[in-house]
Amino acid sequence: MPPDGGPDRPDGPEAPRPVDGRRSELVLTVNGTRHTLVLDHRTTLLDALREHLGLTGAKKGCDHGQCGACTVLVDGRRENSCLLLAVAHDGRAVTTIEGLADGERLHPLQEAFLERDAFQCGFCTPGQICSAAGVLAEAAAGFPSYVTGETSRSGAPVPLTPEEIRERMSGNICRCGAYPRITEAVADAAAGTEVAGP
Numbered sequence: 504m505p506p507d508g509g510p511d512r513p514d515g516p517e518a519p520r521p522v523d524g525r526r527s528e529l530v531l532t533v534n535g536t537r538h539t540l541v542l543d544h545r546t547t548l549l550d551a552l553r554e555h556l557g558l559t560g561a562k563k564g565c566d567h568g569q570c571g572a573c574t575v576l577v578d579g580r581r582e583n584s585c586l587l588l589a590v591a592h593d594g595r596a597v598t599t600i601e602g603l604a605d606g607e608r609l610h611p612l613q614e615a616f617l618e619r620d621a622f623q624c625g626f627c628t629p630g631q632i633c634s635a636a637g638v639l640a641e642a643a644a645g646f647p648s649y650v651t652g653e654t655s656r657s658g659a660p661v662p663l664t665p666e667e668i669r670e671r672m673s674g675n676i677c678r679c680g681a682y683p684r685i686t687e688a689v690a691d692a693a694a695g696t697e698v699a700g701p
């Protein structure tokens with residue numbers, strides 16, 4: 504951290520800071536807590552979270568960007584953390600499923616998934632919920648999807664119809680096939696959440 508307590512994301516050639524030929528020191532703010540880590544340059548963000556910070560909510564399903572089980576929010580945007588190198592995310596803010604709740608109060612999406620029984624084995628659920636948090640924020644910000652009609656491509660918030668939810672959540676695979684309940688849960692959260700996302 505800079506001596507003046509300055510910006511989280513250091514700019515300049517020494518950021519992140521090399522330790523030796525294969526490792527660098529970097530800073531990640533995860534669920535509001537700042538962590539300084541020395542990581543091999545090949546460490547993914549998913550492995551940094553699971554193996555180095557003990558946050559095992561994000562799951563390693565395919566490790567190839569195909570299933571969405573590892574979805575977390577990076578600076579508020581959903582990302583497949585198995586595809587990201589941690590060293591390239593020095594200074595970034597990461598939210599995992601462990602950080603979505605507000606203390607004892609669950610995030611509206613967590614409430615909705617419980618209410619709708621939107622899971623079976625639960626392996627995909629952390630990724631589904633983090634991805635859905637991203638969906639709520641994207642729709643509220645007016646980002647169109649493939650199925651968004653022309654009249655909704657104005658930058659205004661996009662209504663999250665079941666078709667929109669299915670399209671926007673299509674990167675999150677559920678081997679148990681809980682898709683109908685997941686769609687309903689996301690719709691419930693969208694209907695009851697004015698300020699979307701984490």
Ligand code: FES
Pocket residue numbers: 562563564565566567568569570571572573574583584585586
């Ligand atoms: S584990 Fe990252 S997309 Fe499957």
Ligand code: FES
Pocket residue numbers: 621622623624625626627628676677678679680681
């Ligand atoms: S609830 Fe089992 S994989 Fe989705």
